[in-house]
Amino acid sequence: MAGTTLIPSGDFKTSYGADTTVFPTATSRNAAILGVAVLLAAPLVFDNYWLNLLIQIGYLGIAALGLNILVGFTGQISIGHAAFFGFGAFASAWLSNSFAIPVALAIPLAGVMTTAVGLIFGIPAARLKGLYLAIATLAAQYILQDFFARAGWFTGGVAGTIAEPFSLFGYDFDTDASYFYVVLAYVVVMFLLATNLMRTRDGRALVAVRDHYLSAEIMGINLTKYRTMSFGISAFYAGIGGALYAHYLQFVSVEGFTILFSIQFLGMIIIGGLGSIMGSLMGTAFMVLLPETMQALTDSLSGTVIDRALNLKDSVAFLREMAIGVVIILFLVFEPDGLAHRWKQIKAYWKLYPFSH
Amino acid sequence: MSGAPVATPPDRAGEAAGNPIFEARNVSLRFGGVRALTEVSFHINKGELFSIIGPNGAGKTSMVNCISGRYRPTEGRVFFKGKDITDMTPNHRASLGIGRTFQNLALFGHMTVLDNIMVGRHHLLKNNFLTGALYWFTGARQEELAHRREVEEIIDFLEIQHVRKATAGTLSYGLRKRVELARAVALKPDLILLDEPMAGMNLEEKEDMARYIVDLNEEWGMTVVMIEHDMGVVMDISHRVMVLDFGRKIAEGSPEEVLADPRVRTAYLGEEDETDDVQQEVA
Numbered sequence: 001m002a003g004t005t006l007i008p009s010g011d012f013k014t015s016y017g018a019d020t021t022v023f024p025t026a027t028s029r030n031a032a033i034l035g036v037a038v039l040l041a042a043p044l045v046f047d048n049y050w051l052n053l054l055i056q057i058g059y060l061g062i063a064a065l066g067l068n069i070l071v072g073f074t075g076q077i078s079i080g081h082a083a084f085f086g087f088g089a090f091a092s093a094w095l096s097n098s099f100a101i102p103v104a105l106a107i108p109l110a111g112v113m114t115t116a117v118g119l120i121f122g123i124p125a126a127r128l129k130g131l132y133l134a135i136a137t138l139a140a141q142y143i144l145q146d147f148f149a150r151a152g153w154f155t156g157g158v159a160g161t162i163a164e165p166f167s168l169f170g171y172d173f174d175t176d177a178s179y180f181y182v183v184l185a186y187v188v189v190m191f192l193l194a195t196n197l198m199r200t201r202d203g204r205a206l207v208a209v210r211d212h213y214l215s216a217e218i219m220g221i222n223l224t225k226y227r228t229m230s231f232g233i234s235a236f237y238a239g240i241g242g243a244l245y246a247h248y249l250q251f252v253s254v255e256g257f258t259i260l261f262s263i264q265f266l267g268m269i270i271i272g273g274l275g276s277i278m279g280s281l282m283g284t285a286f287m288v289l290l291p292e293t294m295q296a297l298t299d300s301l302s303g304t305v306i307d308r309a310l311n312l313k314d315s316v317a318f319l320r321e322m323a324i325g326v327v328i329i330l331f332l333v334f335e336p337d338g339l340a341h342r343w344k345q346i347k348a349y350w351k352l353y354p355f356s357h
Numbered sequence: 358m359s360g361a362p363v364a365t366p367p368d369r370a371g372e373a374a375g376n377p378i379f380e381a382r383n384v385s386l387r388f389g390g391v392r393a394l395t396e397v398s399f400h401i402n403k404g405e406l407f408s409i410i411g412p413n414g415a416g417k418t419s420m421v422n423c424i425s426g427r428y429r430p431t432e433g434r435v436f437f438k439g440k441d442i443t444d445m446t447p448n449h450r451a452s453l454g455i456g457r458t459f460q461n462l463a464l465f466g467h468m469t470v471l472d473n474i475m476v477g478r479h480h481l482l483k484n485n486f487l488t489g490a491l492y493w494f495t496g497a498r499q500e501e502l503a504h505r506r507e508v509e510e511i512i513d514f515l516e517i518q519h520v521r522k523a524t525a526g527t528l529s530y531g532l533r534k535r536v537e538l539a540r541a542v543a544l545k546p547d548l549i550l551l552d553e554p555m556a557g558m559n560l561e562e563k564e565d566m567a568r569y570i571v572d573l574n575e576e577w578g579m580t581v582v583m584i585e586h587d588m589g590v591v592m593d594i595s596h597r598v599m600v601l602d603f604g605r606k607i608a609e610g611s612p613e614e615v616l617a618d619p620r621v622r623t624a625y626l627g628e629e630d631e632t633d634d635v636q637q638e639v640a
């Protein structure tokens with residue numbers, strides 16, 4: 001999980017403040033600022049196809065980060081994350097539809113509502129371990145899915161519900177280009193909040209609970225409190241992600257939030273790196289782009305001998321699922337620390353180039 | 358060398374008599390049929406360096422676990438600063454001022470050394486998940502930095518500056534022992550429990566560790582409970598010693614008294630010549 005970071009020698013910190021910044025070096029901070037600046041220009045450069053993918057990476061990445069706080073940082077497990085994502089989506093649509101609450105306010109409120117639901121399931125779950133915990137979260141998945149189907153007042157039942165577009169000061173963010181900025185702002189804020197959390201008291205307590213719960217308790221950490229808190233935080237992130245999804249599609253249907261989706265969230269954080277904040281985003285990007293790449297690959301092969309021989313066109317959906325499964329297994333076997341770890345190694349390699357070996 | 362805040366003036370054993378910081382009354386602990394402790398009563402004076410010795414399986418770790426809250430006595434009560442803490446959780450006891458290290462290392466393996474030690478500040482820090490996440494706007498940053506400064510003093514004291522950014526799980530055994538001590542010290546405990554702090558160390562490392570422990574006691578004003586098999590060190594630095602055997606207290610007193618006790622000679626030290634060795638070492 002947390003590997004050793006390589007920081008160039010000669011880069012001495014002269015105060016503890018300088019030593020606790022979000023980014024370990026000035027270069028990495030500038031790179032991040034540059035990255036955000038480039039993304040700000042994205043709507044000018046990319047067409048809607050790419051913007052749509054970036055927006056997906058954004059709201060799914062926020063939810064994945066929440067799951068990573070629960071699983072990667074606290075060492076709990078959840079196979080019901082998609083249900084909380086769905087709850088956030090319905091909650092935000094419901095708040096703005098039923099109470100005329102502005103969408104800009106409904107999104108954070110939906111996050112808070114989802115937190116409350118996460119705590120309802122988290123309070124008993126925090127007392128369980130391993131397989132029992134997994135089953136308890138599975139129960140959350142099915143109970144919530146059942147609730148979505150039955151609670152017509154909240155979800156619109158089988159017909160689903162519409163969701164208002166995001167608007168601020170009378171301006172509707174109802175195009176991919178404009179909504180992209182909403183999601184980007186949320187991604188930056190949510191990832192900064194998580195980074196801050198992990199370098200302060202309660203974030204350290206979560207990791208301590210994961211690494212050695214007995215000595216965490218001896219160090220004054222209330223295990224039940226922090227395990228429960230982790231469920232709450234994770235649900236909050238899922239709720240925000242789901243709400244952003246709702247106001248992007250402007251429609252939420254009850255079918256989408258299945259256990260398969262929950263498992264995909266787990267795939268994102270495993271591929272990205274358990275216990276890595278940026279890894280959550282990398283893994284999400286990977287999981288969103290992989291099917292697209294598969295699609296592009298089969299498209300480019302269409303009409304060729306290979307296509308006819310393997311009958312790709314009919315089995316493309318199946319192949320996509322297969323590929324995702326295979327990739328997760330490959331990551332578990334060969335890169336258990338995830339993309340974030342690989343990325344650090346690559347950076348370290350280039351920093352030392354040409355003396356890497 | 359330490360800019361340590363001196364909480365209480367160093368009390369010597371004799372001076373502190375009648376001022377117990379901890380007391381065990383008739384503590385018994387059973388695991389099914391195994392009697393780990395049987396009706397053990399003793400007290401630890403404020404400012405004392407108190408050692409618990411005894412053969413393997415005598416119940417030393419079990420006793421420390423009853424103090425730190427890892428185990429609850431099957432019978433009997435334990436008191437800390439005059440308060441009955443028998444039913445308190447370990448985390449509650451930590452916030453009252455009981456810190457400890459473990460016989461088998463128990464660091465947070467994936468965290469840095471610095472973060473490990475900062476976890477020790479848990480009950481002293483006020484920021485929470487909300488104020489922590491809003492870092493720059495809530496004073497959490499200033500608070501963390503202030504504590505970081507104090508933690509650096511502990512790091513200097515224990516001479517682990519060179520590994521403060523290393524992942525704890527990658528360190529050598531001796532260094533991990535020191536980091537664990539640093540983490541316990543970071544709690545600012547009034548009572549610190551050290552379960553075999555020198556086990557597996559070479560002579561030089563042992564000497565360093567003994568010096569740290571004496572400094573913690575004399576300069577940092579902590580009451581120390583130490584479990585240790587190295588009789589030379591125990592006799593050298595302890596104010597008082599308690600001897601356990603098969604879960605029972607068989608002796609208690611100054612190192613000299615304990616060493617002279619015939620029951621200790623037969624039960625703990627075994628053969629006569631070994632006792633002579635130890636006495637020579639002490640003398």
Ligand SMILES: Nc1ncnc2c1ncn2[C@@H]1O[C@H](COP(=O)(O)OP(=O)(O)OP(=O)(O)O)[C@@H](O)[C@H]1O
Pocket residue numbers: 388391392393411412413414415416417418419420460
């Ligand atoms: N959790 C437990 N479950 C069952 N038996 C236990 C447990 N903890 C301790 N014991 C038993 O209690 C007795 C005392 O153990 P303890 O660990 O306190 O001894 P010790 O004096 O610390 O020994 P050592 O010097 O080997 O560390 C032993 O017989 C041990 O097997």
Ligand SMILES: [Mg+2]
Pocket residue numbers: 417418419460552
């Ligand atoms: Mg022991």
